Amino acid sequence: MKLAPVVDFASNLARQVYLSLKVFYHNKKAFTGLVIISGFVIMAVFAPWIAPYNPLAFDPAQAWQPPSLRHPFGTNYVGQDVFSQFVWGSRVSLEVGFLAGVIVQLLGNTLGIVAGYKGGLLDEILMRIVDIFLVLPSFPLLLLLIAFIPSRGPLVVAGIIVLTSWPGHTRNMRSQALSYREREFVQAAKAAGYGTLRIAYTEIFPNLISLTMAGMMYAITAAIGAEAGLDFLGLASANTLSWGTMMYWASSEGALLNGSWWWLVPPGLALALVGFGLVMMNYAFDELFNPRLRTA
Amino acid sequence: MRTILVVITRRWLVRRGTILVFTFTFALLLDFTLPRLVPGNPVLTMLTELEESGKTVTPEMIQGIYALYGYNPHESLLTQFIDYMGQLIRGNLGISYTFYPQSVAYIISISLPWTIFLVGSATIISWVPATYIGMYAAGTRNSKFDSILTPLLTFVSQIPTFWLAFLLLLFFASDLKMFPLSGAYSRYVKPGPSIPFILSVLDHAVLPIASMAIVSLGGYLIHMRNTMVGVMSEDFVLVAKAKGLPKERIIRSYAGANAILPNVTMLAMSLGYVFTGNILVETTFSYPGIGYMMATAVFNDDYPLIMGIFLIFTIVMLVANFLADILYAVLDPRVILE
Numbered sequence: 362m363k364l365a366p367v368v369d370f371a372s373n374l375a376r377q378v379y380l381s382l383k384v385f386y387h388n389k390k391a392f393t394g395l396v397i398i399s400g401f402v403i404m405a406v407f408a409p410w411i412a413p414y415n416p417l418a419f420d421p422a423q424a425w426q427p428p429s430l431r432h433p434f435g436t437n438y439v440g441q442d443v444f445s446q447f448v449w450g451s452r453v454s455l456e457v458g459f460l461a462g463v464i465v466q467l468l469g470n471t472l473g474i475v476a477g478y479k480g481g482l483l484d485e486i487l488m489r490i491v492d493i494f495l496v497l498p499s500f501p502l503l504l505l506l507i508a509f510i511p512s513r514g515p516l517v518v519a520g521i522i523v524l525t526s527w528p529g530h531t532r533n534m535r536s537q538a539l540s541y542r543e544r545e546f547v548q549a550a551k552a553a554g555y556g557t558l559r560i561a562y563t564e565i566f567p568n569l570i571s572l573t574m575a576g577m578m579y580a581i582t583a584a585i586g587a588e589a590g591l592d593f594l595g596l597a598s599a600n601t602l603s604w605g606t607m608m609y610w611a612s613s614e615g616a617l618l619n620g621s622w623w624w625l626v627p628p629g630l631a632l633a634l635v636g637f638g639l640v641m642m643n644y645a646f647d648e649l650f651n652p653r654l655r656t657a
Numbered sequence: 658m659r660t661i662l663v664v665i666t667r668r669w670l671v672r673r674g675t676i677l678v679f680t681f682t683f684a685l686l687l688d689f690t691l692p693r694l695v696p697g698n699p700v701l702t703m704l705t706e707l708e709e710s711g712k713t714v715t716p717e718m719i720q721g722i723y724a725l726y727g728y729n730p731h732e733s734l735l736t737q738f739i740d741y742m743g744q745l746i747r748g749n750l751g752i753s754y755t756f757y758p759q760s761v762a763y764i765i766s767i768s769l770p771w772t773i774f775l776v777g778s779a780t781i782i783s784w785v786p787a788t789y790i791g792m793y794a795a796g797t798r799n800s801k802f803d804s805i806l807t808p809l810l811t812f813v814s815q816i817p818t819f820w821l822a823f824l825l826l827l828f829f830a831s832d833l834k835m836f837p838l839s840g841a842y843s844r845y846v847k848p849g850p851s852i853p854f855i856l857s858v859l860d861h862a863v864l865p866i867a868s869m870a871i872v873s874l875g876g877y878l879i880h881m882r883n884t885m886v887g888v889m890s891e892d893f894v895l896v897a898k899a900k901g902l903p904k905e906r907i908i909r910s911y912a913g914a915n916a917i918l919p920n921v922t923m924l925a926m927s928l929g930y931v932f933t934g935n936i937l938v939e940t941t942f943s944y945p946g947i948g949y950m951m952a953t954a955v956f957n958d959d960y961p962l963i964m965g966i967f968l969i970f971t972i973v974m975l976v977a978n979f980l981a982d983i984l985y986a987v988l989d990p991r992v993i994l995e
Contacts, residue, residue, distance in 0.1 A: 489676075489679065492679075492680070493679055493680045493683050496676075496971075496974050496975055497680065497971060497974070498932050498967075498970040498971060499933075500929070500932055500933035500936060501932060501951060501967050501970040501971075502687075502967065504936070504952075504963065505687065505691070505963055505964070505967045508955045508958065508960065509691045509694065509960075582815070586817065586933070589817060590817075590819070590933060593817075593819055594936075594937070594952050594955065594956065596955060596956070608819070608823065612823065612941065616827075617823075617826055617831050617838070620831060620832060622824075622827055625823055625824070625827065626824070628820075629816070629817055629821075629824070630820075632815075632816075632820065633812060633815045633817065633820070634812075635815075636815030636816075637811060637812045640811055640814075641811070
């Protein structure tokens with residue numbers, strides 16, 4: 362008899378997991394998103410094997426070549442192979458995006474749940490800071506900070522992006538955590554003497570996974586966009602090769618006057634596709650955890 | 658529609674006002690602190706950079722920079738900050754390095770109208786149709802219309818605005834020569850309220866506005882559609898359907914009227930993204946708005962101009978958010994701001 366609740370719980374959980382997986386695999390949006398994102402990730406990871414040329418090697422004799430079999434995406438103003446640049450460039454864009462996205466998550470999850478669960482002065486102070494950061498215009502703030510920072514490598518850029526984009530997710534997590542504060546299982550854990558962080562991560566967090574996933578996709582999209590924007594403005598360190606810097610050089614070296622669209626189209630299209638893939642996955646998570654949307 | 662007095666309580670005003678003041682002070686503190694975090698005497702550092710960039714540094718300039726930052730090593734930080742605020746209140750944002758000898762306040766005053774024109778037009782052009790189409794896309798959920806349009810526009814909303822701007826330039830300006838490549842008006846017309854000038858301004862604004870409007874259209878539309886999908890699953894819509902009301906009426910007067918409210922808030926919330934797009938698009942077109950000035954300033958380490966424009970962006974954000982909250986309460990009879 363005593364086992365019944367446990368069995369109940371386990372079978373319930375198994376059923377939930379099974380249903381979720383089923384929805385995820387049969388969900389067109391989730392599938393589309395997953396295929397796009399894994400495609401780009403594979404490209405970034407295996408860049409040395411995929412790129413046919415050294416992306417930085419000059420070959421002035423081959424400058425401004427339109428796409429051909431030898432150069433699938435053509436060449437740029439100094440004869441660098443655009444396809445190789447495109448493949449290698451995915452690394453910085455994805456690295457900065459994922460890194461900043463994940464840190465924003467960790468920060469937002471921890472601060473948000475702890476603030477919502479603990480309440481009191483800590484919550485009050487944190488939320489006032491969030492209030493301030495939420496209304497500060499993030500991209501101008503990003504530019505302001507970057508102007509005063511001498512080093513502009515990808516890591517620094519990721520750090521600054523985190524600084525300007527953590528508050529939104531923190532607030533979402535906090536308001537959700539608040540609703541779990543008085544639940545029995547949280548109270549029980551508290552009575553059992555668990556520490557705050559342990560309760561936050563083992564008791565409350567598992568209930569908020571869908572929100573975390575959505576927040577993560579959103580944060581990554583925003584970070585990739587911000588990084589590309591900075592690079593496009595020519596604010597990356599000079600030797601960075603990314604989708605953003607490709608467009609910066611295309612713009613400043615006269616791809617327009619030359620009509621060489623092949624230099625310009627791939628990086629921007631890739632950014633749009635990555636964003637699209639992440640949003641699709643985001644929707645899928647939403648449908649997965651919001652039964653109203655699934656059945657309506 | 659209710660009057661503003663009914664929907665706002667004093668408590669809300671005080672709390673909101675406090676947040677406003679705090680945020681603005683924080684932005685000021687950022688502007689005040691950042692130059693001081695650079696090792697050494699910040700004013701000297703800036704002067705050195707100025708000289709390195711090949712500008713002649715005049716005594717007035719040095720004085721101006723000292724005055725602007727309230728920088729005085731012999732005074733306490735608090736006094737320096739108060740001095741700095743005093744300068745700002747008098748409208749003195751310093752002198753731009755890039756556009757020397759123009760003042761930052763002057764640069765902002767001539768560039769801000771261009772940006773308001775661009776952003777305003779792009780927002781109106783995109784928000785109104787997006788709200789309408791989004792309403793019908795959700796109302797006819799999973800129809801052919803919805804299942805083609807929605808993924809397509811989701812993709813459009815993810816396009817980097819500056820990239821689209823670039824493509825439009827390449828095609829319509831560079832290839833077809835239908836529109837000019839850059840600037841806000843032709844250098845052959847004299848600025849003033851004359852027909853040739855207005856035509857030239859419109860001609861130059863088509864591509865920048867189009868690139869911003871197309872991307873925002875995607876974003877607003879998807880947001881409207883998703884809100885609408887949520888509202889369509891509410892009980893009162895089910896009741897309306899059960900009563901056998903015509904579909905058109907359910908979509909417009911029942912669900913639509915409710916779903917439109919979050920899309921109003923979305924307008925203010927999206928302003929941050931609009932700024933991002935605006936800075937990048939104006940740069941692509943060398944359009945002399947405030948975003949282009951910001952990018953130019955960062956590119957040239959023009960600190961006074963960067964800091965001044967950042968303050969302006971902050972003020973616009975604060976005001977927009979404040980107004981959006983009030984508008985929401987005025988529109989939605991269930992909301993009282995307290």
